[in-house]
Amino acid sequence: MSARPIYLDNHATTPVDKRVLDAMLPYFTEQFGNAASINHVYGWEAEAAVKQSRQIIAEAINASPEEIVFTSGATEANNLAIKGIAEAYFSKGKHIITVKTEHNAILDPCTYLEKLGFDITILPVKSDGLIDIGDLIKAIRAETILVSVMTANNEIGVIQPIAEIAAICRGNDILFHTDAAQAIGKIPLDVQEMNIDLMSLTAHKIYGPKGIGALYVRRNKPRVQLAPQMHGGGHERGMRSGTLYPPQIVGFAKAVELAISEMESETARVVNLRQRLWENLSELGDVVLNGHATKRLPGNLNISVGGVDGQALMLGLQPAAALSSGSACTSAKISPSHVLAAIGRSDKLAYASIRFGIGRFNTAAEIDAVSQHAIATIESLRQAQKVMS
DSSP, X not given: OOOOOEEOBTTTOOOOOHHHHHHHTHHHHTSOOOTTOOSSHHHHHHHHHHHHHHHHHHHHTTOOGGGXXXXXXXXXXXXXHHHHHHHHHTTTOOEEEEETTSOHHHHHHXXXXXXXXXXXXXXXXXXXXXXXXXXXXHHOOTTEEEEEOOSBOTTTOBBOOHHHHHHHHXXXXXXXXXXXXXXXXXXXXXXXXXXOSEEEEESTTTTSOTTOEEEEEOOSSSOOOOOXXXXXXXTGGGTSOSOOOHHHHHHHHHHHHHHHHTHHHHHHHHHHHHHHHHHHHHTTSSEEEOSOSSSBOTTEEEEEETTSOHHXXXXXXXXXXXXXXXXXXXXXXXXXXXXXXXXXXXXHHHHTEEEEEOOTTOOHHHHHHHHHHHHXXXXXXXXXXXXXX
């Protein structure tokens, strides 16, 4: 049997760290109680585990434990934030601002709200993927109730000036939400210092389990009101009903704890690998970096390759590396990335794009092996293109 390809799709998901799995295991078979059933020791154990996990996640973003609402992931957290604010504040206004390069878990709820009579402004981005602050200021109206801008883009890795955006929102008495699914554990986040009112998080991008996430909801200055989108039991202080899943919650907290404690050293290591990969591939010529050169996630390298057919490129790379051409949630669609279109890439270049997601378990040897295979593949495809033309 041939060896499995080198995994370089860590923006789509990550393997569960063995240390995370070890923390989770007892809560499947030994301490398996329901955290809401607190009349016996099994429930007390589960409740204590959830409480400690909530504390760990809150401390990671400088929040209080009561401000952490557990969800099934960042998609649900985004929906809860967007729809929950729209429903709670519609008497104040029906205008929401977001950005063209957002994940569909933001854009689709906004489209849904538009059908209900809300007015949605979708800001463009510059060629480097960053928003123009001037565009945001011009878009704000008296009836604007929410601005949602993702911290770090899932495709091109661009990190937006979140603190500056949030400060503008705070000065205009507008709530600010950020999808930080790709950012938690990779860059420092402080909801107090950055004036963030709502923040979506997930575990599976940082070596935790799938199916668990959270929404940070500010409790004071201002106290954010949120209409629940799931009813039935009043869990999570009435904001998200459903039996809590202690194994996942414990795994989420452990993943956050590890990512925060190792952030400095891991960032330096992964940036070096990214730079190594970029230097190798850029020698080919006619290779374009997508997104800002430095204001990006440590492990993200998104490139467009000229002179090749996009489908042939991905097929040629598959035996050596597990890669993506864009968001994992939309990679099955036969259409160019809306993110790459937003930064001005032609359809041809957008189709011939590769997203490298370098992670915790990747090595320099793997980067070199993928580089060599990618270079050989691209040169071969370009040569074939010349012959055909």
